[in-house]
Amino acid sequence: MEKHYCNCYIVPPNILEKMKNDNIITNEVYQRSSEISLNVISARKKISEQLNGFLPTNPKGTAQRFIYDSKNTAKEHFELVRQEHDAAIADDTANQVFDNCGRVRDFFNQEYNFFSVDNNGKNMVMNIHYEDTFLNALWSTKIDQMIFGDGDGVTLGNFAAALDVIAHELTHGIVEYTSGLIYTGQSGALNEHLADVFGTVVKQHYKNQNAATADWLIGDTIVGANWPGKAVRSMSAPGTAFNGDPQPDHMSHYNNAPDDNFGVHTNSGILNKVFYLVANGIPPKNDGTSKKDAVAGLDTPLAGRLWFESLKNIKSPNCDFRGFYEVVMQTTQTLMHENVITRVDALDFIKLAFGEVGIS
Ligand SMILES: [Zn+2]
Known part of the structure; x- marks a missing residue:
C-alpha cells in the first residue's frame, strides 16, 4: 500500500491564517508555521540512519519514551533530555510530555490491549521547544514523531500539559498503523x-x-x-x-x-x-x-x-x-x-x- 504522509496539527493552519487576518497573531508567526512541513520532511532524510542506529529495531518493542529538546530550532531529534526510566529533570515541559505520553500509552494498552501506536511497542519520540513562537503541536507521519511548540503565551501554548492534545496526536499514529485513512x-x-x-x-x-x-x-x-x-x-x-x-x-x-x-x-x-x-x-x-x-x-x-x-x-x-x-x-x-x-x-x-x- 502506498503511504500517504501528513503533518496532523492540533490547530488547523487555516484557523491560524484566520487569526493572522484578524490581527491576533503576526504574519511572521503565521508564516513560520506554514514552513514547518518542509523543515520536517527535509530533516527526515538527514536523520534516517541515525534513527535506525540507536532506536531498537526488534519486532516486539517496549514503547519507550524519548524526549528531545529542539532548543527553539527547527530541528527535531536534536538533544535527548529524558528517556524511559530517567528521573524527572528541571524542565517542566519535558516532564509533562513524558508523563502525558505515558498516560496515553498505558490507557490504550490497559483498556484496549493496544501497545503504542503500532500495537508492536514502537518507541515514542517527542520533540519539545520546537522553533521559536511556534503555535502548534503535531504528529508527523513522515517521521512518526510528535512535535511541540512553546506557543506565544497569549494566543496558544501549554501543548505539553494538554492530555487531550497528546492523545489526539498519538491516535493519528494508531490510525496510520491500522487503516491508514488518507488525510483528505x-x-x-x-x-x-x-x-x-x-x-x-x-x-x-x-x-x-x-x-x-x-x-x-x-x-x-x-x-x-x-x-x-x-x-x-x-x-x-x-x-x-x-x-x-x-x-x-x-x-x-x-x-x-x-x-x-x-x-x-x-x-x-x-x-x-x-x-x-x-x-x-x-x-x-x-x-x-x-x-x-x-x-x-x-x-x-x-x-x-x-x-x-x-x-x-x-x-x-x-x-x-x-x-x-x-x-x-x-x-x-x-x-x-x-x-x-x-x-x-x-x-x-x-x-x-x-x-x-x-x-x-
Ligand atoms: Zn489532528
Missing part, C-alpha cells in the same frame, strides 16, 4: 474525528469524568487570553468553540471548500456530534406535532470501546462517513454477541444517533 476529504475528517474521540476519552478517563460531567472540549487548556473562545473544538456543540469556528454538526452543512485538505478539521464536527450523542444520549424532542422520548447513551467508556474496535475494523484508507457508519453498526453487532454491549436496542440506538446528523 471524508477519510481525512474521519481520521481527525477519531483523534478527537480518543483525545476526550483519555482526558475523561484520567479526570474521572463521564459523558454527563465532561465538557467535551478539545484544546481548552492550550488557548490563551487572545484566543477568541474557550477551546479549539467542541464535540458536544461543534461550531461553538470560538468566534468563527467553522465546524458543522450535520451533513446538511457539510463544507466542500478545498482548504484544510477539504475540511478535515471542519467536517469532523459532524462525526464528533455522533460520538457525543452515542456516549451522552439523545435528548427528547417535541416539535409540537410529534414527541420523542430521550434515549440514554452508552457513556464514554463503552462508547470509546465501540469506537476503538470500529477504528480497527475500518478496511479501506478511503473510508467515508457512510462507510464508517456501516463499520460501527457491524462492530456493535459483534460486541453484542460478545456481551460487551448488553442493551437490546443498541443497533437501533446507533442508527438513531447517526441519523441525527444526517448519516443513514
